[in-house]
Amino acid sequence: MKGKGQVENIERMLGEGHEKAFTNFYAQYFAKLLLESDKYVKDIVVAEEIVQNVFVKIWERAVDFNEINSVKSYLYRSVINSSINHINRQKNIEEHHQKILHNFTEEEVAELDEENELIVMLYEEIEKLPPKCREVFKLNRFERLKYKEIAEKLGVAEKTVENHVGSALKILREAMLAKKDRHSKLATFKILRLLSFF
DSSP states (O other), X not given: OOHHHHHHHHHHHHHTTOHHHHHHHHHHHHHHHHHHHHHHHOOHHHHHHHHHHHHHHHHTTOSOGGGOSOHHHHHHHHHHHHXXXXXXXXXXXXXXXXXXXXTOOHHHHHHHHHHHHHHHHHHHHHHTSOHHHHHHHHHHHTSOOOXXXXXXXXXXOHXXXXXXXXXXXXXXXXXXXXXXXXXXXXXXXXXXXXXXXX
């Protein structure tokens, strides 16, 4: 079926949750749309993500089928439009970064270097934490596991996990503030702000 009939067919297929039929529909167009996107973005991984997102919108019915007369035209227009938008975003990002680089003052460079030095110092202090405390803290802050997930993973009580994280933050805060005097511009609020991200 072509034209509006194909649109209605896909609407019905989605409404009835026919995953196999949708998979066949996906397979029918995926490779061709991938090639089309890659013509623009010149990156097959990015192109694949763009095409997949177009199909996801259809599957999730985040598309107004009343405005679609031809599925094929919709697919190609969507992929090409998304590809062009990606290029424009990358161009804007690059221009923004170049502008930042050109406008960097010596003071800003010093500030950036100082911030990074503070982060390095913090990571060094994390490695000095007691073994179990360090393990729990990293699971929570770096792997973003919740207290309950950590407790199940390590076979300990959730309260134990909470205590370890609290102890880690207290130790780190004291250690970092003790270093403040060695770095005139590493003000207390900077240290506390950085710790708040952990």
